[in-house]
Amino acid sequence: xxxxxxxxxxxxxxxxxxxxxxxxxxxxxxxxxxxxxxxxxxxxxxxxxxxxxxxxxxxxxxxxxxxxxxxxxxxxxxxxxxxxxxxxxxxxxxxxxxxxxxxxxxxxxxxxxxxxxxxxxxxxxxxxxxxxxxxxxxxxxxxxxxxx
Numbered sequence: 001x002x003x004x005x006x007x008x009x010x011x012x013x014x015x016x017x018x019x020x021x022x023x024x025x026x027x028x029x030x031x032x033x034x035x036x037x038x039x040x041x042x043x044x045x046x047x048x049x050x051x052x053x054x055x056x057x058x059x060x061x062x063x064x065x066x067x068x069x070x071x072x073x074x075x076x077x078x079x080x081x082x083x084x085x086x087x088x089x090x091x092x093x094x095x096x097x098x099x100x101x102x103x104x105x106x107x108x109x110x111x112x113x114x115x116x117x118x119x120x121x122x123x124x125x126x127x128x129x130x131x132x133x134x135x136x137x138x139x140x141x142x143x144x145x146x147x148x
Contacts, residue, residue, distance in 0.1 A: 008095060023124060093117065
């Protein structure tokens, strides 16, 4: 029996790569639970191809808003939690932040260290998907795999 409380928000850390794109679309297709939002950090100068990929993902994201931030994803997530609770965040409230770590990275990527208000989830590990699996899944949506 799972006694873990449900997150107040489920957020995806989105970039233009195949792993996070596959997570977003798998959520839209019902393979994963829905996200309340996907957050993309636009801290550098994205290429035209990256912007095109993000625009395409946003159009396919169905009811999942894609939010851009010039700050870190963690800072934007903290802002969303604060806004949800109108500045009065209750004890135990937290955000589940899905990160695009696949099976071929699991041993080399250390778990993210967040505050008690933010917990990392790695949905690709639950699906058993590698980067190659993500690219194959994206092709079923008519999307060329790989990072732009």
